[in-house]
Amino acid sequence: MSDRPLPPGSPRDHDAGAPKEPLPTSPRGGEDRLRVLSVLVEDNSGTLSKVSGLIRRRGFHVRAISIGPSREPGRFRMTLEVDAGHAEADQVLKQLERLVDVVEVEDLTDHDVHSRELVVARVAVSEVSALVDKGARVLDTGPTWTTIEFAGEGEEVGGFVDELRRHGILDVVRSGPVVMRRTAS
Amino acid sequence: MVLEALEQEGVDLIFGYPGGANLPIYQRLPDHPKLRHILVRHEQGAAHMADGYARACGRPGVVFATSGPGALNLVTGLCTAYMDSVPMIAITGQVNSAQVGRDAFQESDVIGATSSVTKHSYLVTNIAQLPRVIHEAFHIAATGRPGPVLIDICKDVQMAEAERPARQRVDIPGYQLNGHVKLDQAGLAATALAKAERPVILAGHGVILSHAEQALLDLAEKAGTPVGTTLLGIGSFPVNHPLSLHMTGFMGTGWCLKAVQNADVLMMVGMRVDDRVTARLADFAPKATTFIHVDIDGSEMGKNVRPHIELVADARQALEAMLPGIDSVDEGRGRWLAQIDAWREDHPLRYTHSNGHLQPQDVLIDMYKRCRSEAVVVADVGQNQIWAALWWNYDRPGLFINSGGAGTMGFALPAAIGAKFALPDVPVWCVAGEGGFVMTAQELSVAVEHQLDIKIVLLNNFSLGMVRQFQDDFYGGVRSQVDLTHMPDFVKLADAYGLPGVRVEKLADVGPAMDAAERTRGPFLIDFRIDPEANVYPIVPLGKSLNDFWEAPVGE
The missing domain is CATH 3.30.70.1150 (ACT-like. Chain A, domain 2)
Known part of the structure; x- marks a missing residue:
């Protein structure tokens, strides 16, 4: 295992280990913590507070947000710029996916947009x-x-x-x- | 409308408490004799009863509470269920929809207060939403990774009349059960496990929730791999099986912790890999070159430990997918299992027997001999919980219920009541410390009212034992605010509530008191005055790695 110190509170990252065989996932580390997410949500009572509450509770931080009607009636499109804080950056997307009011999340951080x-x-x-x-x-x-x-x-x-x-x-x-x-x- | 919808969902039992904002529902309750309502003495008790009911029988527990303080009293119970993935439906009354936001009497923002401790929640302001919402709520609570769902219903909606629409198929675009299933690495996981020199499987609550215990046993035996469980995973693998490592985590068995810390392949099934399992994260399983994580909730992948191989699926589905991929196991497996046996010899569970005080283990061992594998044991939180977890060879799921993730003191008595309602023919034992017991002791009235056959084993050490132990060991020995000398006489308290109780101070009296408890039909309380200095071992000092576990002093 690596002797490299991990940042305090960071998830256990095994990228420096020496697996016996090539591993299917390439554990990530050190990437930019700022994620750009496009989120399609249901227009239910409390959806915005559920999304923003989740982001706060999981230790993430909203840097920018915009919301407007989507092309589907009863659904809104949110664009979020979120700092993942001490969490793994992909946690932001995964946690948002768990919300029932969230229909679809796309991480556009590294995409041509x-x-x-x-x-x-x-x-x-x-x-x-x-x-x-x-x-x-x-x-x-x-x-x-x-x-x-x-x-x-x-x-x-x-x-x-x-x-x-x-x-x-x-x-x-x-x-x-x-x-x-x-x-x- | 609410009650018809509940009947349609097959509900037979509701734990609740009426108040101003849910009176319209209660007015109709007598018209629905199929819905049995249990009047609790505090809403928190209702939530824990519904929780215990759900854990015991697998069906969602149902809770009613009124607005404001009634609903807010559910929060701890919702959090307890949420942390442990327990299905529950909480139906709270809300003020009239036109009054929402005006700080009406007993108004509170229940959705706001509970959204972080519920899987989902609904505010119902229109009768047209109601049948769909209740149907969806049961679907969401009970499927996938289960959890509590709250439905806040405005009072005017409770009074409204409407045609009942035909039941529709649940279609929730943001809740697709199989949308995230990922089993393509099942073969890879099987190979990694079979080829490992020192593999270990850790099994959590997800194994029990998905009824994967047989698949786990098959996989462990086929792959010759030892299995430890989390606190909530207890029962997912028989403790007396030769491959069992018993419980893992910072109060787990020494041989399990040794195995985890020396494993080269660690497979974690149906668990969150939280801090109580890993202790110091950077030193968790430091020799593992391959982590395999199986969980139904994709967000658990990499939340705490980044796996090399991940299977996002129901545990049974995942383990069954792996089984065909296990062929010949690594030839070094015998040495690994022999090493674990040596650790089991070197680091047994032990306690001090004869210092003149009654030991909690003595009490539990006697209790478990009577339970055999037929009774459900519901533990509270603290030392009593860990003793109850470690000192019995649980051999199947469903025998041990406790609040793992939230660690809610006061859980045991109401949860035991809920479990007894779910399983009226199964003996139910409630194990609690005196600190947690008094937090919800008012629910004794419910046990007496319904003459529930629950045996209450109070492990009374006149202090907040776990906190006292932490202060002694990790906070410089400063005993601060842990003394519980001033507590009720529990035998008199039992008498006041109308149930029999006895006090036991000596080992010789344990058996006769237990005999009396078993002979009695209905609730029975035993106040065991245990060694006030008894500690939980093994234990990993706070902030240390699993390697650094302390063991019970070698006594006589």
């Missing part, structure tokens, strides 16, 4: 053509301010918000990501 976030900001300038050139849209204007929106991948939105700071942000709201596979499955 469209991931979009939305930011709406009010900046203290009236001249925003440079921002519009980057893809922002003007929602309304006032004597000393402009309200704009911008959508993009998380990093793009982060970069856009950084740029806004130079213009003086009066107010900003930002959504969690919505994520879809690039190829139809």
Whole structure:
């Protein structure tokens, strides 16, 4: 067995062992703990609190969340960015699958996806053509301010918000990501 | 509507307590003579009775409680059932649907308070939902990995009238029983077990729940592999079988712990591999190069120990799938089994007999001689539980009931009552310490009211024994808040409740007291004044590995 110390509280990981034969599973370790999950849920009373309660109780942490109606009536699509905390990263998905109100969970962390976030900001300038050139849209204007929106991948939105700071942000709201596979499955 | 739906599910017994928000259901109860209702004395008692009932007969236990405090009193019982995968249906009254959220009298967010200790829960605000919800709830509670399901029904819904729709097939998109079955590695698991030099199987509650004990016995014998059980797995493998390692875990037998820590292939069946089984996780089974995990719940794979081979299925299905793959076993197997026999010789279970005090083991050994393999023993939590687990050769499932995962003190008496209702013709013995016993002692009234033939063995050491032992051994010997000198006179307490009781302080009086208990029809209590310094051994010091178990001092 390995002499490598395990992080405190981490599940017993046997990847450094020397099995006599090649083993069918390759135990994972050290991967990014942030998981991106697409979850289809029933619109029942308490579904959101059951999902969020489970995530808290199992020691995970929600970094971002967005919810909206899915194409199926009575069902909602949640996109979650979850930090697995000290648990094995695949526990997030497995525990969510146990909930009766969860119809389907997909871990999109390492998949080729469209991931979009939305930011709406009010900046203290009236001249925003440079921002519009980057893809922002003007929602309304006032004597000393402009309200704009911008959508993009998380990093793009982060970069856009950084740029806004130079213009003086009066107010900003930002959504969690919505994520879809690039190829139809 | 609620009661008709319960009849349709085949319910014959309900443990409950009426109150403002479930009175409409109780008003109709006399119209349903097939539904026998047991009035408990505290809702927690109802939950544990339903739990004991379910563990004894396998059918979901049913509980009624009113809103607010009534429902919240169920929480500990729901958690106990949830941790041990016991099927249960809790039906709680809720305030009128129009009052929900207005802090009405006895309103509480029961779904919110219980969602982490139930397999699923429903809030019913419309009569149209009701028949489907009750039917689904029974399906969810009893199938797959069983567990408690709570149905919170608003008072106006209880009063509503509706046409009863024809029963429909259960179709719950988010609950697909066979959706996650994974048996493709069964052959690989069989080969790994057969080719191992030092294999060990650990068996948990899942083996009992899936009636896999025969498959386990066949597999163990065919693969020449020794079997230890978890606390809840007791009975899944006969303790007097030559391949038995008895109980594993941090209070398991020395020979079992030696075997686990030296195994090269460790197969864990129908168990969660929790901290009481592994002790210090990083040192659990350090020589194992292959972990095989079998469980019906895929989320158990890698939750604590990452297996190399995983079978996600009902334990019986998985073990039967493995059986054909076991052909010739490794030739070193005889040496391994001889080594285990040597460890069994070197690390036997033992206790001090003659220090002048009555020893708990003396009491239990006498009790078990009377039980043979016919009685159900329901234990509480603490030293009494581990003594009751270790000091008998349980040879089949269903003989030992206790709260394993939650470790709920006060479980034994109401659970024994529930077990007796489930199995009226089977002797039921309740083993408890005085600390846990007084937590739910009010349920003695139920035992007396229904003249339930339950023998209560109180192992009274005038302290919270397990806590006292931990303080002595692991917390610097500081005995803090464990003294229970001031307790009722239990014989008088029994008398006050209307059942006979005797006190026993000497070994010579154990037999006659047990004789009296056996002769008596109806409940009987024996207050055994045991050695206040008696400890549980073996025990692994907190935070240490299974290698570091302490044994009972070698006495006379």
